[in-house]
Amino acid sequence: MTHNPLRRRLLAGAAAAGGMVALPRMALAKGMVTTAIYPGSWEEAYRSIVAPVLKKEHDVDLQMAPLYAVDQIAKARAARGNPVFDTFLLDPGPRVSAIDAGLFEKFDPSRLANASKLQPGMADEYGVTVAAQFVGIAYNPKKFDKPPTGWTDLFAEPYVSRLGLTGFQTTFGTVSILEMAKAFGGQGTDVEPFFAELKKVLPKVAAIGAPASMASLFQQGQCDIMYTNTQTVGTLKGRGVDIEFVRPSSGVITFFTTLHIAKGAEEVDNAYRYIDTVLSVPVQSELMKAPYFMAPVNADVALDDSLPLKSLSEMSGMVQHDWSRINPLRAGWIERFNREVAR
Amino acid sequence: MSTALVQAGRWPLALPLTLAFMAFFAAPLLMLAATSGYADDMLTRPGLDTWRKFAGDPFYWKVTLDTLKLGALTVCATVLVGYPLAVAYMQSGERWRRLILFVIVMPVLLSVVVRTFAWIVILGNEGVVNQAVMAMGLSPTPLRLLQTEPGLILSLTQIEMPMMLLPLVGVMARIDPNLLDASVALGASRWRTLFRVILPLSVPGLVAGCTLVFASSTTAFISQSIIGGNRLVYLPLVIWQQSLVVYNWPLAAVASVVLLVSVMLCIALIAALGNRAMRYLNV
Numbered sequence: 001m002t003h004n005p006l007r008r009r010l011l012a013g014a015a016a017a018g019g020m021v022a023l024p025r026m027a028l029a030k031g032m033v034t035t036a037i038y039p040g041s042w043e044e045a046y047r048s049i050v051a052p053v054l055k056k057e058h059d060v061d062l063q064m065a066p067l068y069a070v071d072q073i074a075k076a077r078a079a080r081g082n083p084v085f086d087t088f089l090l091d092p093g094p095r096v097s098a099i100d101a102g103l104f105e106k107f108d109p110s111r112l113a114n115a116s117k118l119q120p121g122m123a124d125e126y127g128v129t130v131a132a133q134f135v136g137i138a139y140n141p142k143k144f145d146k147p148p149t150g151w152t153d154l155f156a157e158p159y160v161s162r163l164g165l166t167g168f169q170t171t172f173g174t175v176s177i178l179e180m181a182k183a184f185g186g187q188g189t190d191v192e193p194f195f196a197e198l199k200k201v202l203p204k205v206a207a208i209g210a211p212a213s214m215a216s217l218f219q220q221g222q223c224d225i226m227y228t229n230t231q232t233v234g235t236l237k238g239r240g241v242d243i244e245f246v247r248p249s250s251g252v253i254t255f256f257t258t259l260h261i262a263k264g265a266e267e268v269d270n271a272y273r274y275i276d277t278v279l280s281v282p283v284q285s286e287l288m289k290a291p292y293f294m295a296p297v298n299a300d301v302a303l304d305d306s307l308p309l310k311s312l313s314e315m316s317g318m319v320q321h322d323w324s325r326i327n328p329l330r331a332g333w334i335e336r337f338n339r340e341v342a343r
Numbered sequence: 344m345s346t347a348l349v350q351a352g353r354w355p356l357a358l359p360l361t362l363a364f365m366a367f368f369a370a371p372l373l374m375l376a377a378t379s380g381y382a383d384d385m386l387t388r389p390g391l392d393t394w395r396k397f398a399g400d401p402f403y404w405k406v407t408l409d410t411l412k413l414g415a416l417t418v419c420a421t422v423l424v425g426y427p428l429a430v431a432y433m434q435s436g437e438r439w440r441r442l443i444l445f446v447i448v449m450p451v452l453l454s455v456v457v458r459t460f461a462w463i464v465i466l467g468n469e470g471v472v473n474q475a476v477m478a479m480g481l482s483p484t485p486l487r488l489l490q491t492e493p494g495l496i497l498s499l500t501q502i503e504m505p506m507m508l509l510p511l512v513g514v515m516a517r518i519d520p521n522l523l524d525a526s527v528a529l530g531a532s533r534w535r536t537l538f539r540v541i542l543p544l545s546v547p548g549l550v551a552g553c554t555l556v557f558a559s560s561t562t563a564f565i566s567q568s569i570i571g572g573n574r575l576v577y578l579p580l581v582i583w584q585q586s587l588v589v590y591n592w593p594l595a596a597v598a599s600v601v602l603l604v605s606v607m608l609c610i611a612l613i614a615a616l617g618n619r620a621m622r623y624l625n626v
Binding site for chain 1: 402406460470588
């Protein structure tokens with residue numbers, strides 16, 4: 001896998017022509033690092049909170065390539081060892097895919113000053129956890145007399161006729177459905193019980209939407225109960241939407257968002273500086289607040305009341321899933337879901 | 344052979360675009376076709392298995408037909424709603440024409456994502472339409488509009504309307520008003536004038552509009568998935584899932600080729616119908 005600096009320069013040129021005006025900043029900065037980032041709130045949060053600190057502390061400019069996890073993998077696979085960004089930002093499923101495809105540079109946690117503040121297992125030879133997500137049930141307290149308590153409630157009245165469903169396309173959707181399947185008697189990665197129950201209630205379900213549209217559907221009263229992460233609940237609450245997070249009786253699901261250095265990355269040193277900045281206490285504390293609500297991973301951060309835990313060590317007791325077992329099955333589940341719900 | 348084609352000196356001007364098309368359009372299409380010829384998702388084993396899987400599966404046939412049906416219905420709706428506006432445009436003075444043109448172009452200035460999310464607000468249970476329906480006592484409970492085919496067609500009609508109207512008003516504005524006067528002077532009713540004079544002369548604009556609306560609505564991934572929801576499965580959703588969620592690029596490529604070819608066939612059909620209509624109506 002040879003490195004091709006011309007390509008990077010052409011891309012930088014294209015970016016400048018595209019209005020990013022990268023050239024003057026590159027000339028001034030000591031260095032830069034390009035990170036892939038989820039479009040939307042992640043991009044906003046990192047632009048307004050991480051980038052200024054990185055600039056101040058290390059004189060490094062943060063360039064962002066807004067891409068969803070799956071798009072990052074697709075781009076990196078297509079680039080064949082000559083990535084267009086230095087770091088990946090990924091959820092557990094795509095993380096495993098990227099490890100299988102050999103897209104990461106070997107990661108050295110000892111180069112991070114904040115590594116010791118993390119929970120065990122959060123930093124390894126592939127990358128490091130920078131945020132946690134907590135997934136559970138969200139409902140509109142004004143529409144129901146009593147809150148739902150567990151996953152099976154979603155498929156029973158009065159909740160089912162107000163339920164908003166989304167499939168296996170996202171991490172939170174996949175893990176939520178796995179928990180539903182478990183609640184209906186499934187073992188491990190057996191999702192049949194979920195599909196069996198879904199078939200029974202399908203005509204009653206209020207909405208089956210694209211993951212990106214779920215927040216809007218909830219806000220518009222198209223559905224009044226759904227599964228989602230605490231981040232979405234916080235954002236919607238901030239907009240004045242009646243929404244509450246419920247910890248399912250079987251436990252809150254947690255999964256981690258991780259940063260990784262891309263194989264063939266140009267700015268490895270700056271990538272470590274950037275990752276260390278993301279993990280620092282002031283940055284993690286700011287990211288935790290409104291409007292971003294990103295759950296911190298640094299043990300020195302004082303946790304906000306909106307989070308469903310009092311100490312980061314509680315994470316080890318939450319529900320987690322093995323994505324190396326989920327990934328091979330997911331394509332089949334997505335296809336199955338399409339067929340089951342298609343009119 | 345026409346002399347214009349072989350005249351030296353004109354070629355170099357067309358060369359840059361031709362080369363750009365070859366490099367950025369034709370080559371990727373060939374790569375897409377090649378990708379569909381692999382039997383496994385790691386692209387190691389050439390074979391027609393993916394094509395066989397797609398063709399042998401009634402679900403994918405249904406998805407393909409639903410996609411084409413969506414395009415056809417959207418075309419019908421945009422013609423029904425748009426054509427009267429185009430006639431009004433044709434018969435208006437300069438000032439009104441400018442205003443109508445502005446109204447037509449305005450939605451194009453808004454991102455399709457914004458327009459799509461606006462339709463959630465309009466069609467939702469607590470949206471404008473349902474509030475009006477319930478306030479007038481037409482229905483005790485909210486109508487189900489979002490995540491239904493009629494709701495999707497309704498919003499696509501608005502979203503795609505500029506694609507229909509821009510070519511249509513362009514052609515209709517050039518119709519010689521003397522022809523309409525002559526038709527009326529010769530005793531034809533307004534309706535007869537509309538069907539025997541205006542309609543035939545506007546066929547080229549209609550064909551262009553229908554082509555654009557059909558191609559654009561069958562591939563409108565954002566509107567289809569946001570307004571249609573996941574219970575309405577169309578080919579763009581399959582392509583997105585297979586290429587970007589499960590990395591089954593051969594299946595995504597097969598779905599892309601099927602979408603491309605079936606849409607092109609329908610567009611050819613629209614053009615052929617337009618030609619026939621012109622011949623028939625002009626006789």
